[in-house]
Amino acid sequence: MNTAMKMKKRITFALGEAHIRAANVMTTPDANVRFWIITMLLVLIGLSTLKLR
Amino acid sequence: MLLALAQWLAQDIRAFSVFNYITLRAVLAAMTALIISFMLGPWMIRKLTAMKIGQAVRTDGPQTHLVKAGTPTMGGALILMSIAITTLLWGDLHNAYVWVVLLTTLGVGAIGWVDDYRKVVYKNPDGLSARAKMFWQSLIALAVGIFLWTHATLPQHTEVIVPFFKHFAIPLGMVGFILLVYLVIVGSSNAVNLTDGLDGLAIMPTVMVAAALAVFAYVAGHAEFSKYLGEPSIPGAGELAVFCAAISGAGLAFLWFNAYPAEVFMGDVGALALGAALGAVAVIIRQELVLFIMGGVFVVEAVSVMLQVSWFKYTKKKYGTGQRILLMAPLHHHFEQKGWKETQVVVRFWIITMLLVLIGLSTLKLR
Numbered sequence: 348m349n350t351a352m353k354m355k356k357r358i359t360f361a362l363g364e365a366h367i368r369a370a371n372v373m374t375t376p377d378a379n380v381r382f383w384i385i386t387m388l389l390v391l392i393g394l395s396t397l398k399l400r
Numbered sequence: 401m402l403l404a405l406a407q408w409l410a411q412d413i414r415a416f417s418v419f420n421y422i423t424l425r426a427v428l429a430a431m432t433a434l435i436i437s438f439m440l441g442p443w444m445i446r447k448l449t450a451m452k453i454g455q456a457v458r459t460d461g462p463q464t465h466l467v468k469a470g471t472p473t474m475g476g477a478l479i480l481m482s483i484a485i486t487t488l489l490w491g492d493l494h495n496a497y498v499w500v501v502l503l504t505t506l507g508v509g510a511i512g513w514v515d516d517y518r519k520v521v522y523k524n525p526d527g528l529s530a531r532a533k534m535f536w537q538s539l540i541a542l543a544v545g546i547f548l549w550t551h552a553t554l555p556q557h558t559e560v561i562v563p564f565f566k567h568f569a570i571p572l573g574m575v576g577f578i579l580l581v582y583l584v585i586v587g588s589s590n591a592v593n594l595t596d597g598l599d600g601l602a603i604m605p606t607v608m609v610a611a612a613l614a615v616f617a618y619v620a621g622h623a624e625f626s627k628y629l630g631e632p633s634i635p636g637a638g639e640l641a642v643f644c645a646a647i648s649g650a651g652l653a654f655l656w657f658n659a660y661p662a663e664v665f666m667g668d669v670g671a672l673a674l675g676a677a678l679g680a681v682a683v684i685i686r687q688e689l690v691l692f693i694m695g696g697v698f699v700v701e702a703v704s705v706m707l708q709v710s711w712f713k714y715t716k717k718k719y720g721t722g723q724r725i726l727l728m729a730p731l732h733h734h735f736e737q738k739g740w741k742e743t744q745v746v747v748r749f750w751i752i753t754m755l756l757v758l759i760g761l762s763t764l765k766l767r
Contacts, residue, residue, distance in 0.1 A: 376743045380600065380659035384652055388434070395427045 402489050422621070425490045426614060426641045430649035433486040437653030440478055445657060445664050448472035453520045455665050461597075462728070462736050471662055474516045475654065476670015480509045482650035483677075487643050495639040496551065497684050500544060502643065504680040507540045508589055509673030516667040527668075537586050537676070544680055545581030549574055556632040561686045563693065563763035566630045584688050585679035591698035592675030593668060594705055594730050599660040601732060601746045605753040606674045607651035609694045612757045613681050614644035619764065620685040630767050632686045640681050647677060660743050694760035697753050704731035 406419035418424060448454075454470035484506060491498045515528040552558045558577045559569040572580060596602035619625045621638020651674070657663045666674075675698070682691035692699060708729035716722035727737035735745045 374661060376660040381656055384656055387652065391427070391430065398421075398423050398427075 401493065403492055422618060422638045422641050426618070426645035429486045429490040429642045430645040432489060433482045433646040433649030434653045436482040436485055437478055437650050438656065440481070441653065441657050441664075444475065444478045445472055448474060448664065455667070456519060456525065462733055464736070464742070468662070471665055473520060473665040473667040474513070474669050475657065475664035476509065476512065476666035476668070476673060478664075479647075479650045479654050479666060479670050480506060480673055482653070483643070483646045486646040486649070490646075491642045492639045495636050496547075497636055498639050498643060500547060500684065501640060501677060501680045504540055504544055504585065505673045505677040508537060508676035509669050511536045512593075512668030512670070512672035515672075516669050534586070537589060537672070538582065540676070541582040541585035541679075542578060544585060544683070545578035548581060548683065549577055554633075557634060557686065559632075559686065560688065561632055563689050563760075564766055566767040580688065581683045584683050584691070585676050587702070588679030588682070588691065588695065588698065589672045589675035591695070591702035592678070593671040595698050595701040595732070596666060596671040597730055598732050598736075598742050598746050599662040600655055600658050601749055602671055602674075603651050603655050603658055603666065604746075604750045605695065605697050606678065607648045607655070608750075608753050608757045609678055609691070610644045610647035610651065610681075612694055612761055613678065613685070613687070613691070614641040614648070615761065616687050616690065616764070617641045617644060617681060617685050620687075629764050631764065634685060637685050640684060643677075644681060647674065660746065690760045690763055693763075694753070694757045696756040697749050701730045701732065704734070705729045 403419055403425065406416045410416035410419075449472050453472055453474055455468060455473040484502065487498060487502055491502075493499075511528065511533055515533060518524045519527040549558060555571065556569065559571050560580065562568045562570065592602055592606060595605070616631070617640035618638050619629055619631050620634040621636060621641070623633055623635075625631075626633040654666065654670075658666065678691060678695065682688050704726060708724060708726055711725050712722040726734040728734050732745050732749065736742060740748075
């Protein structure tokens with residue numbers, strides 16, 4: 348087995364989607380706000396299930 | 401347009417009748433505006449950058465803001481485009497109120513667009529003169545006031561509804577009503593513009609206030625709900641929920657690009673128009689005082705500028721040297737000067753708006 352195959356690999360830079368984004372290109376506040384926006388959308392979708400049946 | 405299509409299709413396929421529900425169309429409008437802004441956002445930022453439409457930063461402002469110079473501005477055009485397309489798609493185009501708010505928003509947006517264009521393209525730091533800006537804003541606001549006065553069918557359509565009081569409303573004559581409409585639209589437009597000084601500071605409160613106004617519009621347009629809650633019944637005003645939802649959707653998507661550090665600023669084209677839109681909706685559904693509460697951050701920002709300027713002029717005249725109440729105006733710069741980080745100011749102002757919106761929404765029930 349060569350060295351490259353023995354090396355433990357990571358799927359992402361860091362654990363936690365927010366850390367991945369921050370380590371990649373986004374700044375911390377950027378990542379925060381974008382995750383809040385996504386949460387708001389998910390909450391809206393959740394609330395819409397009250398009516399959409 | 402899609403409503404008309406759905407109504408036509410519903411003659412043969414009953415399932416399409418579901419699009420008659422304002423609540424469904426409001427949710428779809430928010431989603432549509434969001435998707436349009438998400439899709440067009442990166443393209444527009446690239447275009448604005450390529451055209452070198454960059455923000456000029458005020459030299460007398462906080463030093464930390466100098467790095468923002470050159471960030472693309474006039475992104476508000478994206479918001480307006482998204483709101484207009486969405487409203488035309490999901491709104492009832494036979495409803496006069498829809499056209500009033502849409503034309504007010506686009507009209508005031510055009511004023512902001514000319515101002516921004518002169519500033520960033522012609523490099524004219526003054527842009528459109530304050531007098532010209534006020535003239536066109538006043539013209540639009542007065543036109544809205546006259547339209548609403550002539551189309552009012554019940555006394556409560558021209559009364560000031562006082563929050564928290566069930567049987568207390570202030571009747572206004574023609575002059576009083578038109579003056580109130582004028583003050584609300586012009587005041588709200590300029591207040592949002594003054595608030596738009598930090599990344600994300602103006603857009604998120606706009607999203608929250610628009611979402612709350614959507615609820616008020618829906619109630620005002622629903623005969624049973626308005627009667628039960630003791631709110632003025634305004635037939636047709638429910639359609640404004642679709643417009644407000646479009647503002648929220650487009651605004652939320654814009655925040656994606658406007659969050660600190662901003663990739664784009666909305667500019668006057670966005671800020672003036674969104675403020676006018678909130679004001680126009682509030683006067684139609686008779687919730688000016690509730691807008692005053694929910695948009696408290698906008699109000700305080702505008703008042704901070706007025707007080708700072710007035711006090712400076714007064715003391716300069718009286719003592720020879722001008723004195724300041726705040727370290728810097730508008731208020732958000734004062735907190736920055738006190739040592740708060742930009743993101744702290746922004747998020748704390750959002751939290752305050754959330755609380756104010758909750759108080760505003762509570763007026764629906766607490767009477």
